[in-house]
Ligand SMILES: NC(=O)c1ccc[n+]([C@@H]2O[C@H](COP(=O)([O-])OP(=O)(O)OC[C@H]3O[C@@H](n4cnc5c(N)ncnc54)[C@H](O)[C@@H]3O)[C@@H](O)[C@H]2O)c1
């Protein structure tokens with residue numbers, strides 16, 4: 001059966017291209033093919049790509065963004081805040097934005113000098129480097145899942161963006177069928193991507209469409225809901241009443257993992273491995289361990305128009321949010337290292353978080369405390385490893401820390417990337433190494449979308465690969481430096497396969513190891529976030545924002561729905577809603593509320 005593009009394309013899947021074009025950038029198109037040294041395909045090469053590209057990056061000049069503005073603020077310590085927020089990563093900022101917009105008195109305490117956490121940026125020699133990846137979901141203009149756009153709007157902000165023409169281009173291992181390697185581009189247009197994949201695996205044409213169409217069922221359901229706290233039954237019942245079909249669809253997928261759905265429709269082992277890496281690049285686990293609802297979000301938002309690069313760099317999002325929060329009356333204190341979450345009450349009775357103490361001795365008191373640090377940093381380091389509530393002990397059995405990353409930030413002469421139009425690439429030479437440290441190589445070239453990030457005539461190449469902190473322990477300073485250089489050289493050698501001449505064209509290079517991530521992001525072992533230790537029951541085992549300590553909430557990637565900027569912003573929306581409900585600033589049905597809370601924790605403990 002041939003894919004029928006007219007059937008696949010629906011208004012909800014592909015909002016008009018103009019709606020996602022940059023707000024202030026030229027929509028200049030470059031119709032050339034990708035210029036990376038792409039191996040030819042053997043199983044049916046796709047039709048000429050130039051004909052199928054309907055959205056192209058603005059790859060020419062862009063205006064320089066406004067200079068970074070991080071307004072340092074202080075905050076009084078002699079007041080009781082509605083919420084004291086530990087950490088100004090995207091999870092903490094999203095919570096703060098939603099709270100201040102409702103008139104709550106909020107202080108954000110950030111250990112570093114800048115907002116954004118792992119989604120911040122740093123500047124060196126005329127380059128603006130994104131700390132993490134440059135792939136931003138949730139930045140579209142339509143629907144309800146464009147949570148980054150919505151979060152900015154909450155505090156009156158908007159950022160010009162550039163659409164990514166492809167989400168990612170995969171350069172995957174050689175096999176009998178693909179002697180030069182399997183290459184697949186995930187085009188912004190859904191039909192183009194389906195066609196490309198079906199050309200590679202013609203016998204699975206129908207299965208491919210069925211699998212990805214199941215993802216659309218989830219996305220289309222999420223994309224009509226007002227996204228708030230799933231722990232608040234009054235809101236939840238309201239959404240069920242307004243959108244019963246969407247809510248039932250989501251409920252039916254809550255306990256499902258992606259691998260199960262993929263195997264229902266696809267039999268080819270090589271294609272199933274492709275679905276694995278489709279999950280791995282954002283969940284850092286295979287499809288069997290990746291909740292299907294998250295896959296629905298990621299596999300569809302990219303075609304719906306959600307992946308757009310913020311002009312000026314990913315760090316602009318945090319900067320704009322921070323400014324907006326301050327404008328709405330909130331406080332953000334930088335260089336504020338929270339050492340302790342103050343909890344009152346007996347160990348065997350009701351315990352309540354009442355504030356925090358900083359390393360310099362300052363105390364901020366609040367009716368609620370929200371932690372944007374990982375659960376390990378929050379409970380073990382700021383409360384005490386001997387005081388772990390039962391639900392936290394359970395969390396530690398079910399989830400473990402994912403590896404951190406080794407990152408290589410490079411400035412390169414522009415000619416080495418002549419004609420390049422794809423920002424993100426994935427390289428893997430051996431399927432057996434997909435989940436191993438230093439196996440998958442992630443590559444972002446954000447300057448193809450926003451040239452203003454590099455000095456004229458230059459590009460940024462950011463390459464990173466999963467790595468464990470244990471690989472960097474017990475080294476002398478000289479050994480540490482030598483190990484960094486050696487691994488950086490190895491990665492450059494691998495990169496030469498898709499960017500020939502890279503090493504000779506490199507004019508700037510800075511390396512980060514898991515130790516760097518631990519130090520600057522204050523994430524235990526530099527972890528990227530929690531991953532399941534065993535097969536999870538879809539999303540059901542992931543904790544929401546409330547904790548067993550009254551008044552203490554967690555937000556960010558150790559809370560539902562997990563890693564990803566759009567995901568932690570959703571977690572922030574949920575957290576703010578739950579906090580407001582507990583503060584009496586959002587309507588609730590108290591009896592139902594407490595019964596539902598107990599039911600949820602019973603279900604989660606059993607999941
Ligand atoms: N392209 C992408 O998709 C992309 C890019 C970057 C980041 N991310 C995602 O962002 C997620 C993380 O976001 P997040 O909001 O959960 O966490 P985060 O680590 O980004 O932010 C946490 C913040 O808390 C601060 N902090 C930690 N301990 C502190 C303490 N004791 N006192 C004061 N401040 C403290 C840190 O300095 C940091 O700014 C990751 O899962 C990753 O997937 C994604």
Ligand SMILES: CC(C)=CCC/C(C)=C/C=C/C(C)=C/C=C/C(C)=C/C=C/C=C(C)/C=C/C=C(C)/C=C/C=C(\C)CCC=C(C)C
Pocket residue numbers: 133134135137168222225227230247248250251281282283293294295297298424425426442443444561562563564565566567570
């Ligand atoms: C009863 C109950 C509870 C319920 C009922 C039913 C219902 C209603 C349900 C509902 C649900 C919901 C709403 C859900 C939600 C969800 C969500 C929102 C989700 C989201 C997600 C997201 C995500 C996951 C994302 C992610 C992303 C990421 C991670 C990214 C990353 C990236 C990277 C790393 C990059 C790569 C790079 C290269 C390639 C270079």
